[in-house]
Amino acid sequence: MGRHRSSLGTLLHHVHVSGPLTRAALAERMGVNRSTVLALTAELVAAGLVREEHPAATTGAGRPSLLVRPESERVCVLAFDVAVDRLIAARVGLGGPILDRRETVRPRAGADLATVVGNLAALGRELIDAMPPGATCVGVGASYCGMVRPRDGMVRYGPALGWVDQAFGAELAQALGLGLRVAVGNEAHLGARAEYERGAGVGSPDLIYLHGDVGVGGGILVGGKPLGGEGGYAAEVGHMLVNPVDGRPCLCGSAGCLEAETGEYALLAAAGRSDGQIGRDAVRAVLRDAAAGDPVAAAAVAEIGDWLGIGVANLINLFNPGVVIFGGMLRDVYSGAAPQVAARIAEHAMPVSRERAKLRLSGLADDATLLGAADLGFAALLADPLPAAAS
Amino acid sequence: MGRHRSSLGTLLHHVHVSGPLTRAALAERMGVNRSTVLALTAELVAAGLVREEHPAATTGAGRPSLLVRPESERVCVLAFDVAVDRLIAARVGLGGPILDRRETVRPRAGADLATVVGNLAALGRELIDAMPPGATCVGVGASYCGMVRPRDGMVRYGPALGWVDQAFGAELAQALGLGLRVAVGNEAHLGARAEYERGAGVGSPDLIYLHGDVGVGGGILVGGKPLGGEGGYAAEVGHMLVNPVDGRPCLCGSAGCLEAETGEYALLAAAGRSDGQIGRDAVRAVLRDAAAGDPVAAAAVAEIGDWLGIGVANLINLFNPGVVIFGGMLRDVYSGAAPQVAARIAEHAMPVSRERAKLRLSGLADDATLLGAADLGFAALLADPLPAAAS
Known part of the structure; x- marks a missing residue:
């Protein structure tokens, strides 16, 4: 019974994450035969969790495999x-x-x-x-x-x-x-979990997701499982100390944390924006000005990008990830500072550690x-x- | 058959890691009944992998449970x-x-x-x-x-x-x-694996082991499993950049890596030892002199301890570990610089992240x-x- 219920959950998880799938595709992904898929699907249909329908177009010979679709509206x-x-x-x-x-x-x-x-x-x-x-x-x-x-x-x-x-x-x-x-x-x-299931991290079970706004947070998957640690508080990437010598003060009370050097306040301060504008629009204004050639804005973006690159290099050395994903405001920052990030990774991440690490923008953007x-x-x-x- | 063979392996693993165990203890640890343990043990005895013997002393009433002991000599x-x-x-x-x-x-x-x-x-x-x-x-x-x-x-x-x-x-x-x-x-x-199975990390599945000599390496367990990453190269703790401003050169070609700031060469250089002595004896001499009040040696140990503390604080923020274990030469360094390490952790590790993190010397010492x-x-x-x- 335990195994059967777990198979029901596995099937439902596949259609939850991947959307409508044929019985044949489900059988292959689950490593079971089609009659098992048929029986499991029947139970889920009866419970109102999925429905079966004919695919819009058929390919190849023989009867088309029915599509199993999640009951998203219900x-x-x-x-x-x-x-x-x-x-x-x-x-x-x-x-x-x-x-x-x-x-x-x-x-x-x-x-x-x-x-x-x-x-x-x-x-x-x-x-x-x-x-x-x-x-x-x-x-x-x-x-x-x-x-x-x-x-x-x-x-x-x-x-x-x-x-x-x-x-x-x-x-x-x-x-x-x-x-x-x-x-x-x-x-x-x-965000890490969502990017792995349906975003920029699909197929990369060793994944790092960085989420920035005022703070900088991290979510890390190890072999497809969330890194929790002893109490579930792991991946406090934003409070990794990267600048011990003259670091900017951090909300946590320390100074020189990755968050203090790469968060929204750091970028706005480095760009000399003292007009009181904050938030993502203010961040995007700095990045736009930098791209347009404003030297102060460009230097600010480069400075924040250097610190972000050091943080990412450290994470690559520690986790040997398949992908590092930039989310929240860090999408914009990484887009503007990719050369600095790449240079710091080349300088500080071990070649063997970084040889297969991809850098990606969040695939789910603000919905991650x-x-x-x-x-x-x-x-x-x-x-x-x-x-x-x-x- | 697969399940049976896996149970044989589980039983053997228990006596491999814990030493001789009674059938009763094995039944409890494996969550099976005693007759299953009896049958599994019989197969392992026949294969020459374990033997059964009467315990030296019996406690309580009833027949004593036989001890299952690994065939260590054979x-x-x-x-x-x-x-x-x-x-x-x-x-x-x-x-x-x-x-x-x-x-x-x-x-x-x-x-x-x-x-x-x-x-x-x-x-x-x-x-x-x-x-x-x-x-x-x-x-x-x-x-x-x-x-x-x-x-x-x-x-x-x-x-x-x-x-x-x-x-x-x-x-x-x-x-x-x-x-x-x-x-x-x-x-x-x-070393991480060994400390978890039979050393200072028993019972702590979220474990960080730091091993120092000339280099500084790391081994990390997440939920009892080794952190490998995409290619098996994770936990390159020694090349986490901790000193980006005026870091000592590192063997890897970069500078300011944790290894460059806390390894043997850093300690000997900080202590002004230019007599050509290297190795663990030279390291111990510096620590001995520091303990005896030599101000140059004491300052060197404190400096290395500060960098080590920053590295450990970062690891605590990232992994929320149950235990951090110091192995190799870092046993000696941590023994001499525990106050600096503790101070840096207090300053830079989030209180929630460090609230349950123990710091321990390697339990297996040079054999880890x-x-x-x-x-x-x-x-x-x-x-x-x-x-x-x-x-």
């Missing part, structure tokens, strides 16, 4: 993203489509747990109220820009909002009142963390698609 | 250790005892593949010739102080001996002429890498103790 989760400057809530269907979405800008100054939870719960209720008849919300996942205890969604440390040991997951679950647990993860951890949160919401369903059959 | 591997200044060969029994051992000092200047392989093979043959009647060599493992391709034991990069892409594993296997593959691993990777090599030699046997039963 089976969904709520996904939340608490970023430094905005709150996002979305309804995401099985298979990954964002079906509905709400977003609010929030002030950067510290917001307390109750305010953030209240705002998120209101967005979540809007999404639930707008759900079409027959749709079911099977889970809730949330992405948070800080250090999160996986087992209960406690935010241990979130300097961007000034949080220490705040029971975010439990409070949000209660405020939503859906009778569902809220699974919470660090934003970059979730949100889709990672959705995957967290789907995790219980994918682990055991038919819990009623457990007894 | 079942052994050859283990080799190629370090920067010496070659070691040993015969290691199932269960881990070093039964016989040969060691030669070698000049530090580059030694070519043929010379090193010739010397090792000669030591290996001595060990085989001295083997008692009835003993069997079931595998060969080797530890190398450089970057090793796991699948064939190719040394991709070994600056200490000046090697690039040298077919060490294949050549040593041929020179030994035992008809056995030689499994080769990086010395710190193997050699015992890791032995484990590599035993791996095939432990994966499938009765290959003849496969057909």
Whole structure:
């Protein structure tokens, strides 16, 4: 029974990540025969999780293999993203489509747990109220820009909002009142997972995802599994010390951290932008000016790129990754500073360590963390698609 | 059949790592009943891999549970250790005892593949010739102080001996002429594994092992599994850039690497030792003088300890480990510079990341890498103790 339920989950995971697949393709990916796929699919169809349909066009001789398609409109989760400057809530269907979405800008100054939870719960209720008849919300996942205890969604440390040991997951679950647990993860951890499943990291199980805005976070996969460490707090890439001599001060209280040298404030300060403009638009303005030949902006981008390159070189030496993915604001920074990053890697990463490491922009762009949160919401369903059959 | 053979290997692995265990303890650790243990043990006894005996003293009521003990004298591997200044060969029994051992000092200047392989093979043959009647060599493992391709034991990069892409594993296997593959691993990777199985890391599946002599290497376990990365070259901790501003030159051609700032040459240079003395005795002399109050030596130890602390802080942020273990020469350095290391960790590692990270001296001392090599030699046997039963 355990093995059977696990096979159901494996099949569902394949169509969740890859979209509609033929029975033949599923049989091959799962290493089972077609009659097994047929039987598993029948159970998932009966449970309303997938449906079968004829492919639009047939190729080759013989009967076409039926397509197994996730019931994306009917089976969904709520996904939340608490970023430094905005709150996002979305309804995401099985298979990954964002079906509905709400977003609010929030002030950067510290917001307390109750305010953030209240705002998120209101967005979540809007999404639930707008759900079409027959749709079911099977889970809730949330992405948070800080250090999160996986087992209960406690935010241990979130300097961007000034949080220490705040029971975010439990409070949000209660405020939503859906009778569902809220699974919470660090934003970059979730971005890494989403990029591996459906973004720039597909096929690269040894993956590093860097997520930048005000802070710089990291999510690392080792052999396709998230690097958690003893408590689930691994990959605090942003607080790797890269500049011990005259480092810029960091939100964490230290100085010279990768985040302090490559985050938004570092770029704006290096570019001499004292006009009070912050956020991604301000970052993009510096990069645009640099590309247009403004020498101060160009020097700032090069300086930030050098530090980013040192950070990436260190990560390549430590993890021998197949791919390093730049997400959030670091997409823009890497796009503008690729030569500096490449030069630092060539200088400081061991040739054997870097010989197969690709550098990529995030494939999911601003949705990476949100889709990672959705995957967290789907995790219980994918682990055991038919819990009623457990007894 | 596959499951049965895997259970045989699991049982054998338990007694290999933990030494003699009662049937009752084995049943509990393996989550099976005693009759299963009885049956598995009978097969392993018949194969000459373990024996059963009555425990010396009995406790409690009822029949004492028989002890299952590895046949350490009869079942052994050859283990080799190629370090920067010496070659070691040993015969290691199932269960881990070093039964016989040969060691030669070698000049530090580059030694070519043929010379090193010739010397090792000669030591290996001595060990085989001295083997008692009835003993069997079931595998060969080797530890190398450089970057090793796991699948064939190719040394991709070994600056200490000046090697690039040298077919060490294949050549040593041929020179030994035992008809056995030689499994080769990086010395710190193997040290990590050995410390986890029978040293200072038992019970800590998220483990970092740092091995220092001239170079500084790292071995990292994630959830009890070795961190390999895309090609098996991960954990090049020694080439993490920690001092980008005025770093000491590194053997790798860069400067400011952790190895350049904390290795033997850095300590001796910082202490102003220009008397030509090198090696562990010279390192210990500096540490002894520092402890005795020599201000130059004390300042040198503190300086090296600061850089070591920065390196460890970065690793704690990245891996959220349960334990960081100092091996090789870094045992001595950490013993002398623990306050500096602790201060840097307090300053640069996130409180949540370090809250459960223990710092430990290697439990296996100079044998860590050699015992890791032995484990590599035993791996095939432990994966499938009765290959003849496969057909």
